[in-house]
Amino acid sequence: MASSMLPLLVGGPDLPQERCIATGTLPGPASRAILARRERAVSSALATAMPFAAVAAGGGVVIDADGNSLIDLGSGIAVTSVGNADPAVARAVAEQAARLTHACAMLSPYESYVAVAEALNRLTPGEHDKRTVLFSTGAEAVENAVKVARAYTGRSAVVAFENAYHGRTNLTMALTAKARPYKAGFGPFTPDVYRAPASDPFRDGLTGADAAARAIDHIERHVGVEDLAAVVIEPIQGEGGFIVPAPGFLEALAAWSRAQGVVFIADEVQTGFARTGTMFASEQFGIVPDVIATAKGIAGGLPLAAVTGRAEIMNAPAAGGLGGTFGGNPVACAAALATIDAYETGGLADRAREIGALLEERLAAISSRDPRIGDIRGRGAMIAAELVDPATGAPDAALAKRLAAACVQRGVILLTCGTYGNVIRFLPPLTIGDELLDDALDVIARELTSL
Incomplete structure (x- = not known):
């Protein structure tokens, strides 16, 4: 997606459901320009977690100002559960x-x-x-x-x-x-x-x-x-x-x-x-x-x-x-x-349970190889993995922060939470497909192994 075509971009479920970081790293030039304007115009007290500027979204993806397509595991913090720009x-x-x-x-x-x-x-x-x-x-x-x-x-x-x-x-x-x-x-x-x-x-x-x-x-x-x-x-x-x-x-x-x-x-x-x-x-x-x-x-x-x-x-x-x-x-x-x-x-409560089952199965497989995942919990499409020091069980907020930062560079929007900041939370739109979820979890598994 060329950035010159972005003004014509329409969000919703018809967007290509794929992960693609065409600029190599984030933010790309168009997002950098918006972020620079933001720094000059918006209070620094309003922090931002992601290194890109969103312009469209739908299904299970978010498109940034440079045409990069990221898998959405946040739903704007549990807001766009029916999918961004749902046609109805x-x-x-x-x-x-x-x-x-x-x-x-x-x-x-x-x-x-x-x-x-x-x-x-x-x-x-x-x-x-x-x-x-x-x-x-x-x-x-x-x-x-x-x-x-x-x-x-x-x-x-x-x-x-x-x-x-x-x-x-x-x-x-x-x-x-x-x-x-x-x-x-x-x-x-x-x-x-x-x-x-x-x-x-x-x-x-x-x-x-x-x-x-x-x-x-x-x-x-x-x-x-x-x-x-x-x-x-x-x-x-x-x-x-x-x-x-x-x-x-x-x-x-x-x-x-x-x-x-x-x-x-x-x-x-x-x-x-x-x-x-x-x-x-x-x-x-x-x-x-x-x-x-x-x-x-x-x-x-x-x-x-x-x-x-x-x-x-x-x-x-x-x-x-x-x-x-x-x-x-x-x-x-x-x-x-x-x-x-x-x-x-639309059967979205049923879909939430399906998403939860997929997330829990994949995260359990990852945790069986990596004891830094101390706990997996949640219900439906509200699932979390708590990251800890495997020797002491102490919260590992630094690891959670590094993992979220690494994943967004690979095209996966991953949010943290928790009193100690050591929890990775999964809040995908209930319209996300299994292929996107699997791709996102593959990325998370690879990045966690490398950290």
């Missing part, structure tokens, strides 16, 4: 943009907002009466979920967990565990937020029941329940390292919360919408959250988020207490309806 989503966006780009849901209602709320009320776990409010970002959704819980209970304290990531607003930074880069220099944070030990089977070795008992004891002793409004937890921790809790942990925590009159909030911003092999990860643990926060994969790449919960909880704030100028924008809602249809009719 693109049509819905274009048609809506030609009619109504903005109305503000706080001024006049419009049907697409109502339809998204109806879909979320139907799809989220539980058969109880629900209500939904739409926002723009995952952090905004989590923050408003806490606001709702406080209004409903008349209490103020909130418990989050070790390794948690919930966002970058002041309240969600307080909920987030990792200090750097997310919290350093930004305090003081919202008060009355407390942290409890989570379940991390690879590192703590506890059963789910024992981990839950430890967490509940900590909460009762160090926080108390009399003023506890909510427990906020990711069913599978995302930025914290794709940590899947031991069986029984979430169930016990949800049951305890219910008994104490504490609102149980599931942050499914990253795990939601077929990513883990079911529409929501909560389903796999048999839990029904009182309130669920969603975003990322909800609208095929457009900014949209939601808080959905029990009607009596969601209706607790005073009229006008929730809202935002852009929350539930008509164009984003149109994209969401097309995206949700793709999840429901």
Whole structure:
């Protein structure tokens, strides 16, 4: 693909599904020019992980400004699960943009907002009466979920967990565990937020029941329940390292919360919408959250988020207490309806499980030859490999960083995460083909062996 032809390039599933670094190394000249402009125009506080500028994407590939084609194992951090520039989503966006780009849901209602709320009320776990409010970002959704819980209970304290990531607003930074880069220099944070030990089977070795008992004891002793409004937890921790809790942990925590009159909030911003092999990860643990926060994969790449919960909880704030100028924008809602249809009719939850099985099989084969892979975990198309010092089990963040950097030079977008930065995470679009996945894993295996 010649760079002179790139202005004519259209994304979507019709892009050639192949890995090709025509420039030899990244960034190529066109990307270098954009990155230089970025350095002069954009705050250095907005870091970037990839050495190229994207111009198109679709299926399982991302095309950069020089025509290089890279295998996408990140989906814009779990956003483009239905595939970038999905044709149905693109049509819905274009048609809506030609009619109504903005109305503000706080001024006049419009049907697409109502339809998204109806879909979320139907799809989220539980058969109880629900209500939904739409926002723009995952952090905004989590923050408003806490606001709702406080209004409903008349209490103020909130418990989050070790390794948690919930966002970058002041309240969600307080909920987030990792200090750097997310919290350093930004305090003081919202008060009355407390942290409890989570379940991390690879590192703590506890059963789910024992981990839950430890967490509940900590909460009762160090926080108390009399003023506890909510427990906020990711069913599978995302930025914290794709940590899947031991069986029984979430169930016990949800049951305890219910008994104490504490609102149980599931942050499914990253795990939601077929990513883990079911529409929501909560389903796999048999839990029904009182309130669920969603975003990322909800609208095929457009900014949209939601808080959905029990009607009596969601209706607790005073009229006008929730809202935002852009929350539930008509164009984003149109994209969401097309995206949700793709999840429901396109078999994407099944595809997520197929992707997960392929990833786990290939990663297990690699780990059998390389003891630096200490753990492989996750659900569906949300899989991680934790890299460690094989002699001590200590996290090896330097190896994870080198591996991600080496792989992108070979045309594979590979993301890191984890409290220690030593986890490689796999979040491919659910539209990626097996051949691309196998090619990407071949690259990862070769590069890991060479490091």
